[in-house]
Amino acid sequence: MTDPAKHAVLYRMVMPEHVCPWGLKARHLLRSKGFTVDDHWLETREANDAFKAEHGVKTTPQVFIDGVRVGGYEDLRRHLGLKAPDPQAKTYGPVLAVFAVTALMALAVSHAAFGSALTFRALEWFIGLSMMALAMLKLQNLETFSTMFLNYDLLAKRWIPYGKVYPFAELGAGALMVAGVLTWLSAPVALFIGGVGAISVFKAVYLDKRELKCACVGGSGNVPLGFLSLTENLMMIAMAVWMGVMALQHG
CATH class of the missing domain: 3.40.30.10 (Glutaredoxin)
Structure with missing residues (x-):
């Protein structure tokens, strides 16, 4: 009123x-x-x-x-005493939004497929869908992402094209993991890119103490390179190991 x-x-x-x-x-x-x-x-x-x-x-x-x-x-x-948004402020909001949405998607699909949202398959879908969503953000502006990626990724610094290969590898591995097929391909790819990424982020943040923007949501975000950035890579590693073990048990 x-x-x-x-x-x-x-x-x-x-x-x-x-x-x-x-x-x-x-x-x-x-x-x-x-x-x-x-x-x-x-x-x-x-x-x-x-x-x-x-x-x-x-x-x-x-x-x-x-x-x-x-x-x-x-x-x-x-x-009026309200906070004014700062477009230059660093925030983990974009990464948290991706994880929240992909978690909801995984729970919904699990419920549709099995009649229960809380299943191990939902966890697998969550990681795979997160990989695909993060890859999509990177692919929106591949040139900007690959340039930003060079600030900290160890392999990209040595082989420049890797910055443009990475999002496609992440997308492909995530799609195969969601589908539950070709584990012999998706698991090694996820393990490799996740391992290189984890080492690169750990070195830049915890050893070199550098304050950088993370390229994990593409080149336009203000996500600081840190623990949540490391999470993307750790999830890929965990998923690759888990699916590799499952494949061997059912092989």
């Missing part, structure tokens, strides 16, 4: 070819905090440029509260 005593004025771009998303977010935030909003549309590029020149600002939207300019969307969040 809006409070008449809380009044804000918002200037934002609303044009036929472009509606500023930050303006929409600013309006929503103000209303959710009980403000009545005097919503002014800047409907042409000329009007937007003239507004910025008049107020000496570089961007829109701009919010005014009690006649005082607060600023843009992130300034508004800070003004």
